[in-house]
Amino acid sequence: MQINDAEKRVEELSITLHELNRKYYQEGVSDVSDQDYDQLLKELQRIEEEFPSLVKPNSPTLRVGGEPTKNFENVAHNVPMLSLSNTYDKEDLLDFNERTIKDLNEDVEYVCELKYDGVALSLTYEDGILVRAVTRGDGVKGDDVTANAKTIRSIPIQLNGDYPSQFEVRGEVFMSKKSFDINNEKIAIENEERISKGNKPQPLLANPRNAAAGALKQQDPKKVAERKLDMYVYGIVTEIEGIDTHYDGLVKLKEWGFNLSPTFEKENSIEGVWDYITRWDKKRHDLPLETDGVVIKVNKEEFHKKLGNTAKSPRWAIAYKYKAEAAKTELEFVTYQVGRTGAITPVANLAAVQLAGTTVRRASLHNANEIARLDLHYHDMVYVEKGGEIIPKITGVDKTERNEKNKPVEFITHCPACDTELIRKEGEAQHYCPNKETCPPQVKGRIQHFVSRKAMNIDSIGGETIDQLIGKGLIKDVADLYQLDSDKLSVMERFKQKSIDNLLNGIEASKSIPYERVLFALGIRNVGSTISEKLCEAFPTIEELEKATIEQISELYDVGNTVGEEIVSFFAVEENKALVTRLQEAGLQFKLEKKNTLDTLEGKSFVCTGKFYEFSRNEIHDLIKLHGGTVKTSISKNVDYLVAGEKAGSKLKKAEDLGLQVLTEEDFKQLITE
Numbered sequence: 288m289q290i291n292d293a294e295k296r297v298e299e300l301s302i303t304l305h306e307l308n309r310k311y312y313q314e315g316v317s318d319v320s321d322q323d324y325d326q327l328l329k330e331l332q333r334i335e336e337e338f339p340s341l342v343k344p345n346s347p348t349l350r351v352g353g354e355p356t357k358n359f360e361n362v363a364h365n366v367p368m369l370s371l372s373n374t375y376d377k378e379d380l381l382d383f384n385e386r387t388i389k390d391l392n393e394d395v396e397y398v399c400e401l402k403y404d405g406v407a408l409s410l411t412y413e414d415g416i417l418v419r420a421v422t423r424g425d426g427v428k429g430d431d432v433t434a435n436a437k438t439i440r441s442i443p444i445q446l447n448g449d450y451p452s453q454f455e456v457r458g459e460v461f462m463s464k465k466s467f468d469i470n471n472e473k474i475a476i477e478n479e480e481r482i483s484k485g486n487k488p489q490p491l492l493a494n495p496r497n498a499a500a501g502a503l504k505q506q507d508p509k510k511v512a513e514r515k516l517d518m519y520v521y522g523i524v525t526e527i528e529g530i531d532t533h534y535d536g537l538v539k540l541k542e543w544g545f546n547l548s549p550t551f552e553k554e555n556s557i558e559g560v561w562d563y564i565t566r567w568d569k570k571r572h573d574l575p576l577e578t579d580g581v582v583i584k585v586n587k588e589e590f591h592k593k594l595g596n597t598a599k600s601p602r603w604a605i606a607y608k609y610k611a612e613a614a615k616t617e618l619e620f621v622t623y624q625v626g627r628t629g630a631i632t633p634v635a636n637l638a639a640v641q642l643a644g645t646t647v648r649r650a651s652l653h654n655a656n657e658i659a660r661l662d663l664h665y666h667d668m669v670y671v672e673k674g675g676e677i678i679p680k681i682t683g684v685d686k687t688e689r690n691e692k693n694k695p696v697e698f699i700t701h702c703p704a705c706d707t708e709l710i711r712k713e714g715e716a717q718h719y720c721p722n723k724e725t726c727p728p729q730v731k732g733r734i735q736h737f738v739s740r741k742a743m744n745i746d747s748i749g750g751e752t753i754d755q756l757i758g759k760g761l762i763k764d765v766a767d768l769y770q771l772d773s774d775k776l777s778v779m780e781r782f783k784q785k786s787i788d789n790l791l792n793g794i795e796a797s798k799s800i801p802y803e804r805v806l807f808a809l810g811i812r813n814v815g816s817t818i819s820e821k822l823c824e825a826f827p828t829i830e831e832l833e834k835a836t837i838e839q840i841s842e843l844y845d846v847g848n849t850v851g852e853e854i855v856s857f858f859a860v861e862e863n864k865a866l867v868t869r870l871q872e873a874g875l876q877f878k879l880e881k882k883n884t885l886d887t888l889e890g891k892s893f894v895c896t897g898k899f900y901e902f903s904r905n906e907i908h909d910l911i912k913l914h915g916g917t918v919k920t921s922i923s924k925n926v927d928y929l930v931a932g933e934k935a936g937s938k939l940k941k942a943e944d945l946g947l948q949v950l951t952e953e954d955f956k957q958l959i960t961e
């Protein structure tokens with residue numbers, strides 16, 4: 288691979304992984320299976336190993352988890368809370384064993400535990416009393432959720448026995464399969480009542496892991512208690528005299544009153560580990576909670592110190608993850624969904640089949656390429672797989688069972704919602720319905736996105752209200768919302784004055800939503816909430832963004848080419864410009880609120896490369912922005928300064944060739960303190 292191709296691929300992978308992370312940790316949504324995610328991450332790791340100069344300071348290979356939230360006090364961890372390196376492969380596991388023995392120059396004993404599928408929590412005890420519970424957050428600091436943790440019955444508030452005076456223990460908070468079902472039943476019953484009163488139904492919990500994460504972050508501890516969470520602890524962090532092995536630590540934890548899964552086991556060789564893994568492959572489904580693998584840990588504490596950590600995970604442990612489960616069933620027919628951007632997604636409708644404890648009836652087929660790849664025929668017997676909990680996917684067809692009369696699945700040519708002929712852009716996998724203006728799911732989808740919580744947050748407008756507003760001809764697009772008034776709304780059915788007031792108040796309040804969220808709300812393809820923040824920082828008014836070129840946009844840190852293309856083509860459409868103007872006239876924010884920035888570096892642009900001592904690269908970026916400068920990723924004549932650390936490499940050479948000013952970390956510090 289050439290460095291140019293590598294750089295491009297690194298960028299693509301980083302954007303994809305950042306977005307998958309954001310969805311997974313912030314919204315609890317998985318767009319791809321864990322196995323696919325792990326494959327992408329490994330690919331990035333391999334490229335970065337080959338081209339170390341391409342490692343960005345915030346690369347997904349270096350980052351743990353999500354981010355702490357603003358809803359709780361953020362607390363720094365005494366010892367970082369890391370992730371675990373993982374594998375789906377026996378070979379990798381054997382390699383791990385060999386490497387460990389080689390590094391230690393001694394035989395090792397392991398402890399095997401199941402990998403509980405929930406969220407990590409750190410608990411601190413002083414004199415036997417729980418004083419603090421903190422989530423993993425970004426690994427360095429997390430959310431203080433002590434009040435919530437105290438409502439979880441399996442977390443002891445007061446310990447028994449000979450516990451040390453102060454120590455930290457970590458474990459997994461989870462929602463048992465039983466609580467998950469009960470909670471969903473409750474929500475379903477509440478929904479019947481809500482619907483009968485004309486209110487919006489609540490979404491069901493998607494899966495136990497996501498449900499546990501959501502519940503733990505509730506603001507009201509009473510609500511946490513209602514969700515009936517549990518916790519298994521899996522390790523002591525603090526060094527404690529007399530506890531020399533991980534196994535002894537677990538036994539002690541049990542004595543002091545903690546809740547542990549009784550499934551942990553000591554193995555004196557990697558063969559023993561493999562035996563444990565095989566034994567639990569099927570049996571784990573009988574456990575009260577979801578598990579997705581086995582965690583293998585070196586037993587002796589002394590070895591943990593010797594082996595140390597990578598940026599992201601300890602070297603003394605590895606997770607072996609079980610492969611997704613598969614089943615075979617019949618493809619009955621294919622339906623097509625229309626998204627808010629007009630993208631058409633084919634969905635396989637299957638004869639019901641049991642898979643990993645749930646009944647599966649539908650699977651996503653992604654796009655026409657996928658159908659072609661599978662060479663899918665109606666009534667084929669297909670293999671479905673479910674990675675973790677996400678929508679299952681079809682991985683193959685059993686062609687030996689194909690009846691010759693079965694016809695191949697042909698992609699539709701016209702939109703199932705509005706009958707417009709579909710288009711497919713060159714080089715793209717997806718079909719689109721080009722009828723943006725009147726295709727009902729697109730019109731509705733855009734409005735739904737616009738009012739959603741992370742966008743304009745108008746929660747008084749649910750799906751059914753949108754249907755009615757469109758049906759009664761009151762709105763055709765999002766700008767029409769701002770023309771509504773009591774009079775017009777009087778034609779709405781099952782709408783009391785109170786609902787009308789709520790709706791209008793919500794719309795009014797949205798006028799103060801900041802520019803970055805308004806931009807996100809516009810629903811431009813590939814412009815998610817993070818990208819939108821970056822764009823607003825670089826182009827503080829919509830007029831500046833409108834004038835920006837693809838190149839200028841792609842130069843921004845972590846923003847790819849495709850975003851530039853989407854932005855430029857958005858503003859090339861007259862209707863879009865007109866929509867923005869109408870929203871501006873309605874009083875929405877299209878200008879970045881000036882944060883308290885300084886102007887020391889106003890108008891200057893910087894590229895940073897290499898390794899720094901006093902600051903991390905991210906901190907330097909933040910300092911540049913704080914002082915009014917801009918950060919770019921690649922060297923060009925338009926860059927003013929290169930801040931070069933240790934091992935600066937190719938960028939330094941290029942900067943020198945172009946005659947740019949090169950700053951050391953020290954020079955940079957002087958520049959901002961001048």
Ligand SMILES: NC(=O)c1ccc[n+]([C@@H]2O[C@H](COP(=O)([O-])OP(=O)(O)OC[C@H]3O[C@@H](n4cnc5c(N)ncnc54)[C@H](O)[C@@H]3O)[C@@H](O)[C@H]2O)c1
Nearest residue numbers: 307311317318319320321324370371400402403407521582
């Ligand atoms: N599908 C997606 O879009 C998507 C996106 C992001 C992450 N993911 C998945 O999440 C993984 C990364 O998440 P992660 O960093 O939380 O890592 P992880 O969940 O794979 O492993 C680390 C965690 O395991 C937990 N754990 C459970 N049982 C344990 C035990 N017995 N001992 C020690 N720890 C135990 C701990 O909470 C620890 O934080 C990825 O590998 C991927 O599978 C998927």
Ligand SMILES: [Zn+2]
Nearest residue numbers: 702705720726
């Ligand atoms: Zn259509």
